[in-house]
Amino acid sequence: MGDGGVKAILFDLDNTLIDTAGASRAAILEVTELLKTRFDDEHVVGDICERFNMKLLQESFQPSRDLTIDQVRIGHWDQAIREAGGKGPDSAVAARCYWTWKNTRLTLLSIPEPFRNLLLDLRGTLKLLLLTNGEVQTQREKIQAVGCEGLFDAIVVGGDHAEEKPALSIFHHCFQVLGVGPKDCVMVGDSLGTDILGGINAGVRATVWVNGTGTASPDVSIKPDYTVPSVLDLPSVLACLNHSVDRSGMRSI
Template identity: 60%
Template sequence: MEYKPVRAILFDLDNTLIDTAGAGRVAIQQVSRLLKTSLVGHGDAAISQICDTFKEELLRERFDPTEGKSIDEVRVGHWEESIRSNAGSCPSSSLASECYYLWKRSRLEQLSLSPEILRLLKKLGSRYKLLLLTNGETRTQREKVVAVGCEELFDAIVVGGEHAEEKPCVSIFTHCFTLLGVEPQDCVMVGDSLDTDVQGGFNAGVRATVWINNNKGGFPPDCAVKPDYTITTVLDIPNILSDFEARE
């Protein structure tokens, strides 16, 4: 079989290149401290439940900009509902807003590209076309990109919220291939989600899919699409690329 060289790498953002989950935990801790001083008489269990409810709301969130609310307004509403449902009432109209903006600011402040990942992207960018492909609401994801200062590291940045469909739909991958001027078989897709990154890459017919297994072990569930490669850190990508080069 004749092997064409890999020409492009598509990277997911959250929990692939940056530790969004870790930043979120720090942000929740900051909000917990605020709630403890604001909700006098409510113990740690109630505060924890408020924060857990907010996180559940984020997971269920289906933001629709045509409904007339900004993402900030929607998420202030998440905090307001979380406080009311677990504390019985919201003692001030501004508390939910304070919680949200503290959470948002704290999370963005924690986000960064590690020096090792920064060096990796610069090195890869000298040989391959790089594209950042991230699902999510436009403003939220663009704020993360700005916070970590990674714009210049990629040939293109594609945010799912700016398109009719997100990963794992083929259409957004086709858009990425067009931006880079490559074919699906020229590309490797790298991400932490089996449902969006790996499944999407498979759907689009990329050369290979790489799963970042943040659990540091184990195998994909039986019901999940199987990645071509499984690694525990994006820093192992050069080993996979070397494997391709050995076949060429």
């Protein structure tokens, strides 16, 4: 699979190799059951969870000696409870919500066995690098939970660097770590705005958008070279690259 100039593959983590979205939904359901033992109004319970999810999406965490990511997210739950009108909120309830959510999510995360076998097979001929955006502790905990350290030649967490995907600097760092050039690499990920755009701007050989839901592209201005429903379709992409270097159009496998 390493023929045709491809020497390395950069993989995204969340919702590319692991179902973070699914695990997060299941974790919220666990918290919902917990909150029902505290609050009688199911609408309030639902509102609390929706508010937490929104705060998570809007989160902008800056590392601090005084505040950890765990404390920040306990604060999200505390604020969500107060804003939703939950009576008698206290830090203990917010902390229980957070640890239930976090531990449930980490427990449910895994790299499916077929994905793991594919990575092992690819690593026999190619260099593999895991490139994931996010806060360092959070992403490292996911990586440890799914036990994927041995599947990659290198792991790069965006939170460890001044810039994350789609910034050129972090892609250049990855190329340097692997000892390859942009045209030696394929970028694989589920996010058009970070994985695919970053790969295009960095000049990689090809970008592969993992569109597991089959939905239409939310941004037609970002055009991946290949669109696949799963990383398991990657061998077909590599086979195409071995026979063609034409990047003139978006292709689906």
